[in-house]
Amino acid sequence: MRKDGAVRKLVVGDRTYRWSLRHKHRDGDGCRDVLHLVLDGVRTRIVFREGEGRGISCCYAHDGFVATGPGRALHLNEPGTVRRLVDEATDRGLLPGAAELDGWDLFDAVLRCAAAATPGVPPGSPPGP
Numbered sequence: 001m002r003k004d005g006a007v008r009k010l011v012v013g014d015r016t017y018r019w020s021l022r023h024k025h026r027d028g029d030g031c032r033d034v035l036h037l038v039l040d041g042v043r044t045r046i047v048f049r050e051g052e053g054r055g056i057s058c059c060y061a062h063d064g065f066v067a068t069g070p071g072r073a074l075h076l077n078e079p080g081t082v083r084r085l086v087d088e089a090t091d092r093g094l095l096p097g098a099a100e101l102d103g104w105d106l107f108d109a110v111l112r113c114a115a116a117a118t119p120g121v122p123p124g125s126p127p128g129p
Contacts, residue, residue: 048103084110
């Protein structure tokens with residue numbers, strides 16, 4: 001596992017993103033995991049805030065683990081997960097662009113994509129790699 005905040009590279013077609021993951025706390029705002037994406041100097045943040053029925057890595061699991069229940073989790077330190085988030089945000093016209101995106105808005109679509117990438121898995125199994 002990478003050190004929290006380490007900058008990594010993700011190549012998508014002819015675009016090269018720099019990305020990092022950080023766990024943050026803000027007074028009164030609770031915990032959040034923030035995926036930072038930079039493309040051509042433009043920064044986009046995909047934020048997962050802790051909330052009702054929405055768990056993040058704070059004190060529960062390893063950094064970058066976000067979930068809405070058993071078998072419904074994403075690992076934000078995995079390049080494949082980051083790629084799926086980038087693809088989903090791009091398909092929705094949200095990337096590239098300087099913004100803060102709510103990661104939970106992308107969560108279900110990315111989770112379905114991850115499960116579809118692992119054919120032959122019995123229903124109810126956690127998503128694949």
